[in-house]
Amino acid sequence: MLDLDAVRSRFPALAAGAAFFDGPGGSQVPQSVLDAVTGYLRDSNANLGGAFRSSRESDEVMERGRAAAADFTGAEPEGIAFGANMTTLNFQLAHAVARTLEPGDEIVVTALDHDANVSPWLLVAEDHELVVRTAPLRVEDVTLDLDALEELIGERTRVVAFTLASNAVGSIPDAERIAAAAHRVGALAWADAVHMAPHRRLRARETGLDVLLCSPYKFFGPHLGIAAIRPDLAESLPADRVRPAEEDPPGHRFETGTQSHEAVAGATAAIEYLRELGGGELDAAFAIVEEHETGLSARFLSGLPDGVTLYGIRTPEARTPTFCFNVAGRTPREVAELLGEQDLYVWDGNYYALEPMRALGIEDSGGAVRAGFLHYTTEDEVDRLLEALADLAA
Secondary structure (H helix, E strand, C coil): CCCHHHHHHCCHHHHHCCEECEHHHCCCCCHHHHHHHHHHHHHCCCCCCCCCHHHHHHHHHHHHHHHHHHHHHCCCHHHEEEECCHHHHHHHHHHHHHCCCCCCCEEEEECCCCHHHCHHHHHHHHHHCCEEEEECEECCCCEECHHHHHHHCCCCEEEEEEECCCCCCCECCCHHHHHHHHHHCCCEEEEECCCCCCCCCCCHHHHCCCEEEECHHHCCCCCCEEEEECHHHHHHCCCCCCCCCCCCCCCCCCCCCCCCHHHHHHHHHHHHHHHHHCCCCHHHHHHHHHHHHHHHHHHHHHHCCCCEEEECCCCHHHECCEEEEEECCCCHHHHHHHHHCCCEECEEECCCCHHHHHHHCCHHHCCEEEEECCCCCCHHHHHHHHHHHHHHHC
16 A cells, blocks of 8 residues: 555655646656755766766766666666657657668557657658658547557558557557557557656566657656667667767767766666665556556546546546546636646646647647646545636536
C-alpha cells in the first residue's frame, strides 16, 4: 500500500497547498532530486575525461545515469543517450534514420500522438522525399484504431512511430501488437514513452521497441531527455559529431557537446526515489503507483458532474489518470483560470496533441481542459476538483 503522507513529505512543493493536476506537463520533484542536482554543481562540477577528482566524479555521474536510465526503460546502458529533452532527441534521431532511407520509403505515425513524435517525421519526409501515413483515432472513445494502423503498414514502411499513452486523453494502445506489426515488414518500432513513464513500468526490449524516448521531468526528475536505442541500431545510424568526439562510451554517439551532468544526477535520483517506493524494486513501485492511480481515476470518473464533457475512455484500469474535458458554457482557458484561483492547477489548449484535438473538432475553439493525477495526488484533491467543476458547470 502507498503511504501517501510519507510520499508527500518528500516533495517540498506540495507543502504549499496547491493541487498539482498539471503532471502531464511536468511533475514536482522530491527533495532527494533537488539535493542531487545542487550536490553535483557544488561538489563535482567539471567536464568529462579530465585527470582530476571532479572530472572523474562527473564520469561516474554519467555512467550511473546510463545504468539507471537503462533499468528504468528496460533497455541496455550502451543504448542510452541523453539530450535537452525528448523533442530535441527525436528530431536528431529522426534525421539520422532519414539519411538511411530511399525516396518513397514510408513512415507511419498516429493521430493519438503528441506532436513531438509526428512533426520530426513530417519534416524529414519533406527533406528526403519520404511518405508519411497517419493512423486514425476511434473518435467515440479517443483510442487508436489498431486495425487501420496495421493496414497502413506495408513493404515500404521503415518506421512506425507511436505513443505508449496519450498525453491528452490517457489512452493506452497495444504497444506489443504495434511493435510486432512493424517488425513483420522490417520496420522500426519507435515509441514515445513520455506520458507513460510516471504511470506504468517501461519495458523497451521486452515490448519489442527499437527506440523509446522519455523525459525525467515527467517522472519526478529535472528537465532532460532520454532515448533508449537498440544498441546495434545506435551504432549503425549516422551521427552528427564534432571530429574529436569519441565514438564509444562514455561518450554516446548521439550526445553532442557537453551534457547537463547535474540533470543526469537528478534523473538518477528520481529513479532511485521510485525504487525506494517499491522497497528497492521498480516493478513493485509501479504496482503500487498503478493501484493508487486507478482508484483516483475511478473516483474522478464516477463523480463527474453534469455539464462536463469527457473525451476518452471511462474504464479506470485501461488508461492513465489523465483526463481531457470541457465545461458547458465556458472556454477551456476560462475554466483553467477559475480553477487556478482555487489552487487547482490544470492545463488548457491542445498540449501539443494537435491531431487528437482536430479529430475531436475542438482545436479551433481552444482545445480542452486537462487534469492529470500522479501517485502523490490525494482523494481529497480529486474531490476538490470535482466540487469546483460542479460549481463551474451549474
